[in-house]
Amino acid sequence: xxxxxxxxxxxxxxxxxxxxxxxxxxxxxxxxxxxxxxxxxxxxxxxxxxxxxxxxxxxxxxxxxxxxxxxxxxxxxxxxxxxxxxxxxxxxxxxxxxxxxxxxxxxxxxxxxxxxxxxxxxxxxxxxxxxxxxxxxxxxxxxxxxxxxxxxxxxxxxxxxx
Amino acid sequence: xxxxxxxxxxxxxxxxxxxxxxxxxxxxxxxxxxxxxxxxxxxxxxxxxxxxxxxxxxxxxxxxxxxxxxxxxxxxxxxx
Numbered sequence: 551x552x553x554x555x556x557x558x559x560x561x562x563x564x565x566x567x568x569x570x571x572x573x574x575x576x577x578x579x580x581x582x583x584x585x586x587x588x589x590x591x592x593x594x595x596x597x598x599x600x601x602x603x604x605x606x607x608x609x610x611x612x613x614x615x616x617x618x619x620x621x622x623x624x625x626x627x628x629x630x631x632x633x634x635x636x637x638x639x640x641x642x643x644x645x646x647x648x649x650x651x652x653x654x655x656x657x658x659x660x661x662x663x664x665x666x667x668x669x670x671x672x673x674x675x676x677x678x679x680x681x682x683x684x685x686x687x688x689x690x691x692x693x694x695x696x697x698x699x700x701x702x703x704x705x706x707x708x709x710x711x712x
Numbered sequence: 713x714x715x716x717x718x719x720x721x722x723x724x725x726x727x728x729x730x731x732x733x734x735x736x737x738x739x740x741x742x743x744x745x746x747x748x749x750x751x752x753x754x755x756x757x758x759x760x761x762x763x764x765x766x767x768x769x770x771x772x773x774x775x776x777x778x779x780x781x782x783x784x785x786x787x788x789x790x791x792x
Contacts, residue, residue, distance in 0.1 A: 571754070572754065574754065574758055575754060575757055575761065578761045580766060580767065581767060581768060582769070583768070583769030583775075584761055584768070586775060587761075587770045587774060588757065590779055590782055591757050591778050592754075592757070593782045594778065594782040594785050595753045595754060595757070596750070597782060597785035597786055597789055598788075599750050600785075600789055601789050601792065604792045614792055618789060618790065621789050621790070624786075628782055636772055636775075639772055642769065681750065
C-alpha cells in the first residue's frame with residue numbers, strides 16, 4: 551500500500567510538472583528557420599483547437615465569432631511570415647554557398663522574418679487565450695462527468711456491499 | 713461507460729478499497745484534464761524540433777507543409 555501511495559504521488563508530481571506551453575517550443579528552436587516553423591505549427595495547433603471548440607454545439611456563438619476575428623488577423627500574418635522565410639532562406643543559402651555580397655541582405659531579411667514571427671506570436675497568444683477561456687466549458691463538462699462517475703461508483707459500492 | 717462500470721464492479725468485488733480506486737480514478741481524470749490535445753500536440757512539436765540537427769533551418773517544403781496544415785484549419789474555422 552505504501553508503494554502504491556508513493557507511485558500515485560510520484561505520478562501526480564510528474565504530471566503537474568509537465569505542463570507544456572509555446573515558450574517551451576521556442577526554447578528548443580535555435581534558428582530563425584525553426585522559429586518560423588514553430589510559429590506556423592503553433593498557429594495550426596491553436597486554430598485546430600478553435601475549430602474543435604467552435605464545433606461543439608454548446609459553445610456560444612460569440613466564441614466562434616471571436617475565434618474567426620483573431621484568425622482573420624492571424625492568417626495574413628502567417629502568410630507573410632512564410633514569404634519572409636522563403637526570401638530569407640534563398641538569400642541565406644546563396645550567402646552560405648559563397649556569395650559574400652549578400653551578408654547585409656541576409657541580416658535585413660532575418661530581421662524582417664523575426665518581425666513577422668513576433669507579430670504572429672501576438673495573434674497566436676490571443677487565440678490561445680480564447681481557447682483557454684472557452685475550453686473552460688469543456689473542463690466543466692469533465693467535472694460533471696467525474697461527479698457522475700463517482701455517483702455511479704457509490705451506487706456500485708452499495709450493490710456489492712463495499 | 714457501461715464497460716467501465718462493469719470493470720469497476722469487478723475491481724470492487726475483488727476486494728480493492730474504495731480509497732485506492734478513487735485515487736486511481738482521480739489521477740486518470742487529472743491526466744485527461746491536464747494533457748489535453750493542445751498540450752499533446754505542443755509536446756510533439758517540441759520533440760520534432762529537438763530531433764532536428766542543431767543550427768538546422770527547415771526547407772521551404774517543410775514550412776509549406778506546415779502552412780498547408782494551418783490553412784486547412786483556418787478554412788475549417790471560416791466555414792463554421
